[in-house]
Amino acid sequence: MAxxxxxxxVGEWLDQRLNTTTLNKVLMxxxxxxxxxxxxxxxxxxxxxxxxxxxxxxxxxxxxxxxxVNLAFDSVNYTIMQEVAYGWLFRHMHGxxxxxxxxxxxxxxxxxxxxxxxxxxxEMIWISGMLLFVVFSAAGFSGxxxxxxxxxxxxxxxxxxxxxxxPFIGPDLVxxxxxxxxxxxxxLTRFFMLHVFLxxxxxxxxxxxxxxxxxxxxxxxxxxxxxxxxxxxEKYLSGNKKESKVIPFWPIFISKDLAVxxxxxxxxxxxxxxxxxxxxxxxxxDPADNMATPAHIYPEWYFLWSYEVLRGFFFDxxxxxxxxxxxxxxxxxxxxxxxxxxxxxDTKILPAHKRPAFFVWFWILMADLxxxxxxxxxxxxxxxxxVGFVAATLFIVLFILLPVISKIDAKKRGA
Amino acid sequence: MSNETNRRDFLGYTxxxxxxxxxxxxLVGMKKAWDPLPSVLSSGFTEFDLSAVKAxxxxxxxWRGKPVFILKKTAxxxxxxxxxxxxxxxxxxxxxxxxxxxxxPAWKKTKWKCxxxxxxxxxxxxxxxxxxxxxxxxxxxxxSGTKIVLGEEGxxxxxxxxxMKA
Numbered sequence: 048m049a050x051x052x053x054x055x056x057v058g059e060w061l062d063q064r065l066n067t068t069t070l071n072k073v074l075m076x077x078x079x080x081x082x083x084x085x086x087x088x089x090x091x092x093x094x095x096x097x098x099x100x101x102x103x104x105x106x107x108x109x110x111x112x113x114x115x116v117n118l119a120f121d122s123v124n125y126t127i128m129q130e131v132a133y134g135w136l137f138r139h140m141h142g143x144x145x146x147x148x149x150x151x152x153x154x155x156x157x158x159x160x161x162x163x164x165x166x167x168x169x170e171m172i173w174i175s176g177m178l179l180f181v182v183f184s185a186a187g188f189s190g191x192x193x194x195x196x197x198x199x200x201x202x203x204x205x206x207x208x209x210x211x212x213x214p215f216i217g218p219d220l221v222x223x224x225x226x227x228x229x230x231x232x233x234x235l236t237r238f239f240m241l242h243v244f245l246x247x248x249x250x251x252x253x254x255x256x257x258x259x260x261x262x263x264x265x266x267x268x269x270x271x272x273x274x275x276x277x278x279x280x281e282k283y284l285s286g287n288k289k290e291s292k293v294i295p296f297w298p299i300f301i302s303k304d305l306a307v308x309x310x311x312x313x314x315x316x317x318x319x320x321x322x323x324x325x326x327x328x329x330x331x332x333d334p335a336d337n338m339a340t341p342a343h344i345y346p347e348w349y350f351l352w353s354y355e356v357l358r359g360f361f362f363d364x365x366x367x368x369x370x371x372x373x374x375x376x377x378x379x380x381x382x383x384x385x386x387x388x389x390x391x392x393d394t395k396i397l398p399a400h401k402r403p404a405f406f407v408w409f410w411i412l413m414a415d416l417x418x419x420x421x422x423x424x425x426x427x428x429x430x431x432x433x434v435g436f437v438a439a440t441l442f443i444v445l446f447i448l449l450p451v452i453s454k455i456d457a458k459k460r461g462a
Numbered sequence: 463m464s465n466e467t468n469r470r471d472f473l474g475y476t477x478x479x480x481x482x483x484x485x486x487x488x489l490v491g492m493k494k495a496w497d498p499l500p501s502v503l504s505s506g507f508t509e510f511d512l513s514a515v516k517a518x519x520x521x522x523x524x525w526r527g528k529p530v531f532i533l534k535k536t537a538x539x540x541x542x543x544x545x546x547x548x549x550x551x552x553x554x555x556x557x558x559x560x561x562x563x564x565x566x567p568a569w570k571k572t573k574w575k576c577x578x579x580x581x582x583x584x585x586x587x588x589x590x591x592x593x594x595x596x597x598x599x600x601x602x603x604x605x606s607g608t609k610i611v612l613g614e615e616g617x618x619x620x621x622x623x624x625x626m627k628a
Binding site (some may be wrong): 204222225229237337338344367 | 527
């Protein structure tokens with residue numbers, strides 16, 4: 048054992064045993080952040096905070112929630128909403144946070160795409176982030192099921208049915224996932240376990256990994272300037288703070304994050320108190336009924352774009368069934384972002400406004416995603432079906448074209 | 463054992479073998495834990511008397527938590543290879559879940575219409591419009607007299623299932 052001398056303070060006592068001074072430097076006071084980054088880089092802290100809100104409000108909901116098909120609906124809509132003091136607040140905080148967390152994830156993602164933060168050396172940041180997105184989606188879906196309303200039930204029906212499209216094992220896989228021939232009690236209890244235990248643990252692990260992936264390549268900046276972080280840090284530490292291009296995360300940079308967080312929390316609590324219904328679909332206030340389907344079912348807003356890609360292909364092409372094309376397109380849409388660092392063939396990291404062709408590509412992608420989101424909520428009949436088809440096709444074409452487009456930019460710059 | 467393999471390597475390989483067997487065994491256990499329970503499997507039989515059905519008005523009965531449509535065909539409905547014929551009456555037996563993504567289609571006079579994505583099925587359960595990739599599924603059943611038992615594969619079921627595959 049190392050030699051321990053008598054400590055003069057609690058802090059010193061802990062430092063001897065846990066090396067807290069070094070830990071604090073590595074994580075906080077000597078974790079270097081470029082000066083040239085805007086409010087869009089604050090989304091990480093917003094997401095960490097929102098995840099914290101979800102965990103804490105979730106703990107309070109879990110104390111009264113009953114994962115049983117006969118009790119679940121009333122435990123949420125009567126016990127938690129009517130009887131538990133401030134139960135309504137915890138439910139609305141949880142529901143609204145589950146919705147806005149996706150808004151912030153999308154802003155975070157598209158900031159990364161715009162500034163090229165997924166490229167050359169930062170691939171692992173991007174990949175771990177996309178894995179987080181996938182697990183967040185699974186957590187959002189498994190949680191949506193728990194109140195056991197009509198939308199919960201039929202969402203579970205549709206999503207579990209998607210696995211039926213997998214060749215050969217599909218139908219058996221659906222029964223295995225549900226634990227019954229239908230979405231039933233076994234399905235509810237296992238999704239409860241996924242939502243409150245397994246997926247949150249995986250998310251926490253991935254968040255730690257996501258932070259770790261930042262340590263070596265460091266965070267990107269508005270001009271995508273390549274900084275020598277060691278040299279810049281030395282300048283800062285020697286007192287040359289003005290000339291140094293970096294600042295410590297704590298206590299300097301965090302002040303900006305906290306300012307953005309303050310504005311975000313105002314927006315968030317405005318929704319919680321005055322517009323919580325935007326995260327609470329009215330159909331879900333009817334108890335689940337396995338013998339009656341609601342007239343029109345749709346997912347929450349954050350899944351609409353991929354839902355529209357799924358159903359955008361509504362006619363058979365040659366020997367391929369519309370259903371299988373849609374499923375393949377859906378799989379493509381959800382997996383393709385993971386490969387972004389390798390589809391972008393430009394050899395330099397630059398923000399989109401310095402890459403003319405990519406700039407156009409980026410904004411067409413944004414517009415297409417917005418169209419997919421809007422039409423995902425509309426009934427898929429008549430002209431709507433064709434809008435969905437065109438937008439879904441455009442989405443796929445955009446990603447097929449990306450390697451070419453990014454090369455054109457590089458060539459024009461003379462690279 | 464060759465001279466290059468030392469004791470530590472041997473211990474490592476032994477541990478790897480034990481761990482692989484244990485890991486595979488626990489995967490099997492975990493897979494089976496998510497299979498439907500015996501009580502779920504055994505409650506999968508439902509009996510229904512066909513003689514009370516009125517032609518042209520489908521009955522919906524619940525089997526394994528799913529709706530099953532039973533339609534006695536009227537004279538002007540097309541005969542089909544999947545018709546169940548009992549005493550000269552033709553019946554369509556089908557699981558009442560759209561083969562697209564599992565919503566329950568509603569009966570509209572001459573056909574089933576799916577509310578979710580607009581799929582349509584005719585009186586024989588065949589897809590006639592929209593995204594459904596195949597006709598409504600046939601539940602396993604057996605017949606005794608005018609009674610149908612859902613969940614058992616009787617000879618009538620096997621005949622119709624074979625005709626549908628052909």
